[in-house]
Amino acid sequence: MIKAVAVITVSDTCFKDNSKDESGPALCHLVKKLFPDSNLHTIIVPDEREMIERELKYFCDSNLDLILTTGGTGLSPRDVTPEATKVVIHKEIPSISVALTLESLKKTPMAMLSRSVAGLRDKTLIVNLPGSKKAVLECFEVIKPILPHAIALVRNELSEVRTIHDSLQFSHLCPHRSNVDITKIALRPRASPYSMIEMAEACKIVDSVMGQWNEMLEIVPLDQALGRVVAQPLRAKEPMPPFPASVKDGYACLSTDGVGPRKVNAAITAGDAPTTPLCMGECVRINTGAALPAGADCVVQVEDTKLLLASDDGVTELEIEILIAPEPGQDVRPVGFDIAMGATLVDKGESIDAAKIGVLAGAGYQSVTVRVGPTVALMSTGNELQEPSELKLRPAHIRDSNRAMLSALLKEHGYQSIDCGICRDSPEELVAGISAALTKADVLVCTGGVSMGEKDLLKPVLLNDFGATLHYGRVRMKPGKPSTFATCQFEGKTKFIFALPGNPVSAYVCCLLFVIRGLRVCSGKRGSWPRLRAKLAHGVALDPRPEYARADIDVSQDDDMPTVKLLGNQCSSRLLSACGASVLVELPAASPAHPRLPAGAIVPALVTGTLHNSAV
Numbered sequence: 043m044i045k046a047v048a049v050i051t052v053s054d055t056c057f058k059d060n061s062k063d064e065s066g067p068a069l070c071h072l073v074k075k076l077f078p079d080s081n082l083h084t085i086i087v088p089d090e091r092e093m094i095e096r097e098l099k100y101f102c103d104s105n106l107d108l109i110l111t112t113g114g115t116g117l118s119p120r121d122v123t124p125e126a127t128k129v130v131i132h133k134e135i136p137s138i139s140v141a142l143t144l145e146s147l148k149k150t151p152m153a154m155l156s157r158s159v160a161g162l163r164d165k166t167l168i169v170n171l172p173g174s175k176k177a178v179l180e181c182f183e184v185i186k187p188i189l190p191h192a193i194a195l196v197r198n199e200l201s202e203v204r205t206i207h208d209s210l211q212f213s214h215l216c217p218h219r220s221n222v223d224i225t226k227i228a229l230r231p232r233a234s235p236y237s238m239i240e241m242a243e244a245c246k247i248v249d250s251v252m253g254q255w256n257e258m259l260e261i262v263p264l265d266q267a268l269g270r271v272v273a274q275p276l277r278a279k280e281p282m283p284p285f286p287a288s289v290k291d292g293y294a295c296l297s298t299d300g301v302g303p304r305k306v307n308a309a310i311t312a313g314d315a316p317t318t319p320l321c322m323g324e325c326v327r328i329n330t331g332a333a334l335p336a337g338a339d340c341v342v343q344v345e346d347t348k349l350l351l352a353s354d355d356g357v358t359e360l361e362i363e364i365l366i367a368p369e370p371g372q373d374v375r376p377v378g379f380d381i382a383m384g385a386t387l388v389d390k391g392e393s394i395d396a397a398k399i400g401v402l403a404g405a406g407y408q409s410v411t412v413r414v415g416p417t418v419a420l421m422s423t424g425n426e427l428q429e430p431s432e433l434k435l436r437p438a439h440i441r442d443s444n445r446a447m448l449s450a451l452l453k454e455h456g457y458q459s460i461d462c463g464i465c466r467d468s469p470e471e472l473v474a475g476i477s478a479a480l481t482k483a484d485v486l487v488c489t490g491g492v493s494m495g496e497k498d499l500l501k502p503v504l505l506n507d508f509g510a511t512l513h514y515g516r517v518r519m520k521p522g523k524p525s526t527f528a529t530c531q532f533e534g535k536t537k538f539i540f541a542l543p544g545n546p547v548s549a550y551v552c553c554l555l556f557v558i559r560g561l562r563v564c565s566g567k568r569g570s571w572p573r574l575r576a577k578l579a580h581g582v583a584l585d586p587r588p589e590y591a592r593a594d595i596d597v598s599q600d601d602d603m604p605t606v607k608l609l610g611n612q613c614s615s616r617l618l619s620a621c622g623a624s625v626l627v628e629l630p631a632a633s634p635a636h637p638r639l640p641a642g643a644i645v646p647a648l649v650t651g652t653l654h655n656s657a658v
């Protein structure tokens with residue numbers, strides 16, 4: 043926020059006759075337009091170096107944000123404004139002077155004779171401008187774009203700097219013109235032009251549109267394959283176990299020998315390769331997982347044997363007795379018992395979990411071919427939004443919570459996203475922001491600006507500037523009614539856009555029900571969430587729209603049906619209602635006959651989070 047500005051006219055003539063000063067008032071007018079809330083000080087001083095210095099210092103010491111001088115920058119003997127300024131400033135900013143000269147040179151070669159200086163004294167920015175009114179007006183246009191930012195930087199007003207950065211972020215990109223006319227606010231539609239479709243229809247649309255995602259493949263190392271969907275069947279290239287293996291710690295025997303004494307002729311532990319075949323009347327001591335010697339067809343556990351003879355030092359077993367007659371194959375895992383050679387370990391379309399990682403590692407796979415899903419960009423929209431990292435909230439602003447939440451929600455379900463920042467609510471900024479995001483990603487998930495306000499411009503921009511097809515623009519659901527799904531052609535590719543409502547809970551629920559659903563479909567999985575039946579722990583009033591209530595499910599009771607408890611006030615802005623939610627309870631729309639559901643009513647619950655034992 044710019045608080046105070048001084049305009050100093052430096053001119054002997056104007057000092058004598060104030061009415062001759064045209065440049066000072068012209069400059070004041072421009073300053074007032076740029077910083078309407080600022081305090082503006084004006085003064086006229088003669089071309090006297092000490093006086094100029096004194097006034098500059100006075101205003102700097104009064105902690106003004108900006109001092110603009112006009113006059114005294116030329117070559118006449120009395121032109122000393124730059125000299126006075128140089129004495130006052132601590133840091134020169136030569137590029138401002140260069141920019142002024144370059145721009146002025148486009149108008150007149152006389153600009154070469156101007157010696158404007160710009161710089162900082164403490165936290166005050168001082169810029170010398172020429173004396174003529176025309177030159178002042180032109181030069182002010184040159185510095186206008188950088189003044190707020192420069193002053194915010196000097197004042198270390200990080201949030202202001204960020205906002206200016208944000209607004210400049212997209213303005214360098216593409217020709218960001220928009221075909222959306224926002225001038226005729228009074229004539230805006232008073233009813234939404236987008237028909238409201240049912241939830242089932244919206245899900246069907248997401249499934250069918252996202253199902254068009256072109257399958258692409260990549261090879262990833264096994265340790266990065268968790269959660270990925272395999273693109274071709276992965277088969278066992280060797281049997282498991284690759285040798286007949288003992289299931290017990292005991293003695294490998296010939297089952298035909300039955301009960302009775304055995305000579306212990308060797309000991310085989312896991313990893314030893316047996317060398318001598320077993321003969322009748324013999325056994326070998328063997329451990330779990332060790333390879334049976336040739337001839338052996340069973341293992342007798344140590345508990346079913348008795349020691350008959352050992353070496354005097356007790357180190358070596360010489361003879362044992364088998365107490366229970368073994369069956370052929372007893373406690374032996376034959377070759378391929380766990381996995382036969384050629385068996386399918388993971389089929390095409392299955393996603394890789396921890397056990398499959400183990401199976402594949404055990405089968406010697408070091409990398410796997412998996413499907414590549416679309417890349418996802420996240421963008422928030424809203425003039426009221428600040429970065430969460432900013433120290434101070436500006437009046438009427440809030441921190442952007444949607445991007446952080448959605449990024450984490452996607453990650454929780456296995457999807458990475460690209461952060462595309464905050465975009466302001468203007469058609470041009472939206473065109474630039476959406477273009478930038480679509481350049482980086484296949485799917486854009488943005489929040490805000492999809493309802494009925496004059497700043498809700500997402501849908502018109504998508505339609506008019508991106509030629510998008512709106513697959514739906516409203517869904518009969520709570521929260522998330524204005525949820526929007528569109529596709530468009532951009533740089534020769536189909537792009538998918540989920541424009542979610544700005545309310546944090548609406549964004550959360552719609553991300554689960556539409557975005558993650560769509561991403562799952564892209565990777566060949568079923569989009570829908572697992573659904574349980576559960577008992578309401580308490581009565582609930584129903585909304586006219588079917589509602590997805592965030593709830594905790596208690597699966598700890600002995601009762602065969604779990605119970606669900608809604609997580610407090612369910613309004614769309616209260617993200618606390620989603621904290622710790624393991625399920626979304628599907629509440630039906632209210633009807634005159636059924637305005638509420640009583641405690642104990644059985645409701646479907648979508649398992650969108652982690653089930654935990656809430657009794658613990």
Ligand SMILES: Nc1nc2c(c(=O)[nH]1)N[C@H]1C(S)=C(S)[C@@H](COP(=O)(O)OP(=O)(O)OC[C@H]3O[C@@H](n4cnc5c(N)ncnc54)[C@H](O)[C@@H]3O)O[C@H]1N2
Pocket residue numbers: 422423424426427440441442443444445489490491492493494495498521522523524542543544545546548614615
């Ligand atoms: N006249 C009508 N007004 C509204 C309707 C309607 O049908 N007619 N629908 C309401 C419903 S339902 C919803 S949901 C919201 C959706 O609004 P928008 O998608 O247009 O979102 P915004 O207006 O930009 O913001 C709404 C709300 O959310 C806050 N917000 C936005 N972005 C973020 C963010 N990144 N982090 C945190 N909070 C955010 C914003 O400040 C607003 O409070 O419209 C209703 N209005």
Ligand code: MOO
Pocket residue numbers: 519520521522523524543545547548614615
């Ligand atoms: O649909 Mo809105 O999300 O109720 O608040």
Ligand SMILES: [Mg+2]
Pocket residue numbers: 490491492493494495497498
């Ligand atoms: Mg809105």
